[in-house]
Amino acid sequence: MRILITGGAGFLGSHLCYRFINQGHEVVCLDNYFTGRKRNIAHLLGHPHFELMRHDVIDPFKLEVDQIYNLACPASPVHYQHNPIKTIKTSVMGAINCLGLAKRTGARVFQASTSEVYGDPDPEVHPQPESYWGNVNPIGIRSCYDEGKRCAETLFMDYHRQNNVDIRIVRIFNTYGPRMCPDDGRVVSNFIVQALRGEDITVYGEGQQTRSFCYYSDLIDGFDRLMNQDELTGPVNIGNPGEFTILELAEKVIAQTGSNSKIVHQELPSDDPQQRQPDITIAQQKLGWEPTITLEEGLKPTIEYFDQLLSDDAAVEG
Numbered sequence: 001m002r003i004l005i006t007g008g009a010g011f012l013g014s015h016l017c018y019r020f021i022n023q024g025h026e027v028v029c030l031d032n033y034f035t036g037r038k039r040n041i042a043h044l045l046g047h048p049h050f051e052l053m054r055h056d057v058i059d060p061f062k063l064e065v066d067q068i069y070n071l072a073c074p075a076s077p078v079h080y081q082h083n084p085i086k087t088i089k090t091s092v093m094g095a096i097n098c099l100g101l102a103k104r105t106g107a108r109v110f111q112a113s114t115s116e117v118y119g120d121p122d123p124e125v126h127p128q129p130e131s132y133w134g135n136v137n138p139i140g141i142r143s144c145y146d147e148g149k150r151c152a153e154t155l156f157m158d159y160h161r162q163n164n165v166d167i168r169i170v171r172i173f174n175t176y177g178p179r180m181c182p183d184d185g186r187v188v189s190n191f192i193v194q195a196l197r198g199e200d201i202t203v204y205g206e207g208q209q210t211r212s213f214c215y216y217s218d219l220i221d222g223f224d225r226l227m228n229q230d231e232l233t234g235p236v237n238i239g240n241p242g243e244f245t246i247l248e249l250a251e252k253v254i255a256q257t258g259s260n261s262k263i264v265h266q267e268l269p270s271d272d273p274q275q276r277q278p279d280i281t282i283a284q285q286k287l288g289w290e291p292t293i294t295l296e297e298g299l300k301p302t303i304e305y306f307d308q309l310l311s312d313d314a315a316v317e318g
Ligand code: NAD
Pocket: 006, 007, 008, 009, 010, 011, 012, 013, 030, 031, 032, 033, 034, 035, 036, 037, 055, 056, 057, 058, 070, 071, 072, 073, 074, 075, 076, 090, 112, 113, 114, 115, 171, 172, 173, 174, 175, 176, 180, 181
C-alpha cells in the first residue's frame, strides 16, 4: 500500500513511518515541522519507499494513496496554546483535507483523536468509555485543542454518513516514549529531562491529578489493529488503564534515573483535567488489544533515549 502519514515527523507519526516501511509499504510523510523534527525520520531519508513532503495540512494536497493516517497537530499544551487559532485550523482544515482526499481516492482514513474530547470528566464517569460525551470548556485555554479534535470527529462521522468515507477514529490517552520532543512541555519528557539535568522537577498544583500512561509501541499496535480490520467506524479508546498521580510519576522518574533532583510545586494551569483513565472494553473485545508494557518498563527505554539525546546535543554544542 501507499500510506500517507500527516504529522509523520512527530513522535507518534515517525514510529508509524518506520513500522510501515519495515512492513514493505510505501510511506509519504507530510509535515510542517512545527513540533516534528527531521532527526525523527533521518534513517528513512533516501529509502526508496519513503517520501517526505514539507507541507501544511491546512492547505489542500493531492496524491494517490491507499490509506491515510491524520496525526498532524501539536499535542503538548505548551505548543498547542502557542498559536491557538492555528491549532484549531490544523484540526479542522486538516480533517477536511484528509477526508476530501479519502473521498476522492477511496482510501481508508484514520483520525488521531484524543482523551481530551472528554474534557475534565465527571468523577462519576471514571474510567471514561467512548459513550461518554465529555465535559469540555468551549472557551478556555485548552479549547483550541479539545474542540478542534471534537469537531474533527464530527467531520469524520459526517463524511462517513454522507459520503460513505471509510473512517477510523482513535482516542489516544497520554502516550510516551522515545522521539518525544525534549522541550515540548509534556509531563513525561519534562520530568525525565529535568531529572537527567539535575534540575527541579516541576509538579503543577499538588500533583494529585491523574493520568494513564501508555507506551508508544502498545499504542501503535492498537492503531494497526483498528485500521486493518473491517468492522469498527466509531471512536475507540486506546490507552493504558494503569492510572498514576503526577506526583507518583515524578517519584518514579527520580527513582529510575537515580537523580538528585527535588520536586517543586508550580501553579496548576487552568482547565487541567483532574482524572484520566481509559475504559478499553471496546478495544479488548473488538480488536483483541491490550497494553503490555507497564509504566516502569516503558520509562526505562524512554530515559535511555533522552540520556543519549542530551549527550548528542551537548557534543554538538561543545
Ligand atoms: P507531535 O507534536 O510529536 O507530532 C505532531 C506532528 O504534527 C509534528 O510532526 C508536527 O510538526 C506536525 N504538525 C503540526 N501541525 C501541523 C500542520 N499544520 N501541518 C502539518 N504538520 C503539522 O505529537 P504526537 O504525540 O506525535 O501526536 C500525534 C497526534 O496524536 C496528534 O494529532 C495528537 O493530537 C494526537 N495525540 C497524541 C497524544 C499523546 O499522548 N502523544 C495523546 C492524544 C492525542
